[in-house]
Amino acid sequence: MKKRLLTLLTIIGFSSSLLASSPSDSIPKYVYLAFGGGLNRTSVNETLNTSLSYTGFTPGFSVEYSMATSKMYVELRNVFSIGSLSPYKAGSNFNNTMQNIYENINLNALWLLYKKPESKFYTYAGPMVSGKVQVRGKNSNISNSAYTYDISASFGLAAKVDKYVKIDHIFSWPINEQNFKLGASISYPLVSNVWLQPYSGITKNIAQEGGMLLDLSNSYFGYFLNYTNIEVNLAVAYLLKNKNAIELSYMHDYNSTQPKHNPSKTLNQMLSLKLYFNFK
Amino acid sequence: MKKLIQPIIFIAAMFSLVSCASSILEEPSTDKKEVFEYAWKTIDERYSFFELKNIDWDAVYSRFEPGISNSMTDEQFFDSLAVMVDVLKDGHTGVTSPFNSHFYIGFFTRGLENYDHRLIVDNYYHSWGNRKGSFYHTALAENQVGYIAYSDFSNSFTDEDLDYLLTKYKDTKGIIIDIRNNFGGSIDNVFKLTKRFAKEKTLLYRSRTKTGPGHNEFSEPVETWIEPADSSKVSYYGKVCLLTNRKVYSAATMLTLSMRELPNVTVVGDTTGGGLGLPIGVELPNGWQIHFAGNQILGVDGSPSYEMGVPPDIQVDMKKEDMENGVDTIIETAIKAITSN
Numbered sequence: 001m002k003k004r005l006l007t008l009l010t011i012i013g014f015s016s017s018l019l020a021s022s023p024s025d026s027i028p029k030y031v032y033l034a035f036g037g038g039l040n041r042t043s044v045n046e047t048l049n050t051s052l053s054y055t056g057f058t059p060g061f062s063v064e065y066s067m068a069t070s071k072m073y074v075e076l077r078n079v080f081s082i083g084s085l086s087p088y089k090a091g092s093n094f095n096n097t098m099q100n101i102y103e104n105i106n107l108n109a110l111w112l113l114y115k116k117p118e119s120k121f122y123t124y125a126g127p128m129v130s131g132k133v134q135v136r137g138k139n140s141n142i143s144n145s146a147y148t149y150d151i152s153a154s155f156g157l158a159a160k161v162d163k164y165v166k167i168d169h170i171f172s173w174p175i176n177e178q179n180f181k182l183g184a185s186i187s188y189p190l191v192s193n194v195w196l197q198p199y200s201g202i203t204k205n206i207a208q209e210g211g212m213l214l215d216l217s218n219s220y221f222g223y224f225l226n227y228t229n230i231e232v233n234l235a236v237a238y239l240l241k242n243k244n245a246i247e248l249s250y251m252h253d254y255n256s257t258q259p260k261h262n263p264s265k266t267l268n269q270m271l272s273l274k275l276y277f278n279f280k
Numbered sequence: 281m282k283k284l285i286q287p288i289i290f291i292a293a294m295f296s297l298v299s300c301a302s303s304i305l306e307e308p309s310t311d312k313k314e315v316f317e318y319a320w321k322t323i324d325e326r327y328s329f330f331e332l333k334n335i336d337w338d339a340v341y342s343r344f345e346p347g348i349s350n351s352m353t354d355e356q357f358f359d360s361l362a363v364m365v366d367v368l369k370d371g372h373t374g375v376t377s378p379f380n381s382h383f384y385i386g387f388f389t390r391g392l393e394n395y396d397h398r399l400i401v402d403n404y405y406h407s408w409g410n411r412k413g414s415f416y417h418t419a420l421a422e423n424q425v426g427y428i429a430y431s432d433f434s435n436s437f438t439d440e441d442l443d444y445l446l447t448k449y450k451d452t453k454g455i456i457i458d459i460r461n462n463f464g465g466s467i468d469n470v471f472k473l474t475k476r477f478a479k480e481k482t483l484l485y486r487s488r489t490k491t492g493p494g495h496n497e498f499s500e501p502v503e504t505w506i507e508p509a510d511s512s513k514v515s516y517y518g519k520v521c522l523l524t525n526r527k528v529y530s531a532a533t534m535l536t537l538s539m540r541e542l543p544n545v546t547v548v549g550d551t552t553g554g555g556l557g558l559p560i561g562v563e564l565p566n567g568w569q570i571h572f573a574g575n576q577i578l579g580v581d582g583s584p585s586y587e588m589g590v591p592p593d594i595q596v597d598m599k600k601e602d603m604e605n606g607v608d609t610i611i612e613t614a615i616k617a618i619t620s621n
Binding site: 053055089141143144165180182184198200201203204205207208209210211236248250265266267269 | 286287291295300304305306309326374376378467468487488489491492493499502506558559560561562564569574577
């Protein structure tokens with residue numbers, strides 16, 4: 001195990017000199033494959049089968065492919081978490097739990113809109129498509145309506161800013177030069193299709209042979225007045241000499257459905273550590 | 281130093297954003313008035329049989345609401361909710377708390393018991409207990425009739441169990457399926473059983489779900505059909521008598537509603553207990569749960585009235601004197617229906 005860890009650290013260049021090369025003034029170009037893991041704080045406020053809010057920390061994982069050229073930035077990202085949530089601020093009188101599955105797949109194709117090479121500042125914007133799935137099951141004695149879900153497929157806009165920072169001293173103490181990339185991105189759907197459980201929490205075909213808990217015929221067209229999904233990502237990446245990187249990232253994914261009945265709000269806040277492997 | 285601040289601010293922002301979750305989270309409430317209001321309103325908007333049962337739910341609110349206060353103990357409050365949901369007279373209705381569970385069981389008191397397990401063991405099984413999966417079975421009337429009892433839909437069975445039984449009794453004049461005292465369970469069993477006796481594709485029932493808070497807001501009815509079992513499984517197209525009583529409830533009532541649509545099936549005994557609204561539920565603000573019927577299963581004729589019970593084709597009540605003589609008149613009627621030409 002120790003050997004494997006050392007090998008991994010060697011691969012990402014962590015054991016080598018931390019003196020990284022300065023990013024050139026030209027636009028950074030790279031192809032990264034990243035793997036991440038961390039904790040996702042999921043919070044749920046739904047109204048279909050509960051008046052309780054649920055929250056909890058669940059393990060989360062991500063896989064990401066990103067590519068930057070001189071003109072654009074393309075990112076395909078998948079985030080997944082699964083685990084158990086508890087009622088918010090509930091006392092010992094509560095033995096309710098919620099099993100939660102969260103899946104977020106995102107494709108952003110962003111064009112370089114603005115650059116300031118002297119301060120290593122780059123701004124991108126462009127379209128995004130996303131698919132998000134959140135499935136919840138409760139242990140309560142609420143029978144056939146114990147399962148709820150919200151699934152969305154969206155087309156919208158995304159924007160991203162990158163800022164490269166070089167640090168060569170702390171206060172007045174000189175240190176070996178360290179290079180960081182600070183990144184922030186936001187995405188917002190313009191149009192979506194949102195699938196939800198029907199009004200009572202049971203599907204219309206539940207009484208049929210092989211009756212399903214999922215009924216994808218129950219959906220609505222989402223736009224800014226009845227569906228909100230703001231996803232913000234913040235990241236601090238430590239750039240290694242071998243062009244790989246280690247990143248501390250934070251994802252803030254707020255989702256609010258407002259169908260005719262049973263609105264719901266969910267928030268996924270995932271703090272994770274990612275390892276970026278450069279293939280360029 | 282200025283450059284160092286930027287990453288630090290970024291990292292600090294990440295951690296501080298994690299605390300933003302409270303913006304969508306609401307604390308649970310133990311205020312009994314609030315919990316009562318939520319329970320009453322949820323049932324008002326989602327329960328599916330107000331019209332059929334002619335229940336004035338507003339009057340129920342007026343009757344119970346004044347008695348609710350935070351000075352009540354949890355036990356007293358639980359009892360108040362339990363009595364309130366009992367007004368629905370629905371076995372799929374109840375209240376669950378960490379210290380007690382309540383559900384309505386009065387549905388089977390609308391008629392006689394019409395079942396005596398000891399009588400069957402003594403006089404029909406002759407203490408000979410044959411069991412295959414969840415089925416008890418024996419041959420009756422000098423091997424002219426196969427008798428299969430299935431008393432709990434919560435206990436599943438396999439296709440092999442049915443293959444064995446239908447092969448064993450394939451040369452009989454008919455089969456009795458006794459589901460008396462079967463409170464229900466998984467509706468998958470309805471289809472697994474019914475298709476073994478269906479010679480052709482058959483419409484079993486219709487169903488509709490609530491689509492809004494109005495007492496009569498329902499989806500368009502969806503038809504449920506059954507296909508005959510595939511040829512790899514054993515089927516039985518001879519006479520079948522299904523025995524029922526008032527304790528046949530929920531999925532077992534659904535089986536009765538389904539089997540009666542098959543031309544070779546006769547339902548013998550008493551009206552079932554009903555329970556054709558699939559149960560759904562909600563968590564109350566204090567963490568307790570209530571459950572109640574959330575859809576309607578309609579007969580092929582479109583009527584929701586089978587919620588109150590599916591009537592038999594041949595009504596039989598077990599008389600005390602017959603029982604004292606070791607005679608189950610429901611089984612005897614079924615034997616006669618099968619063996620007579």
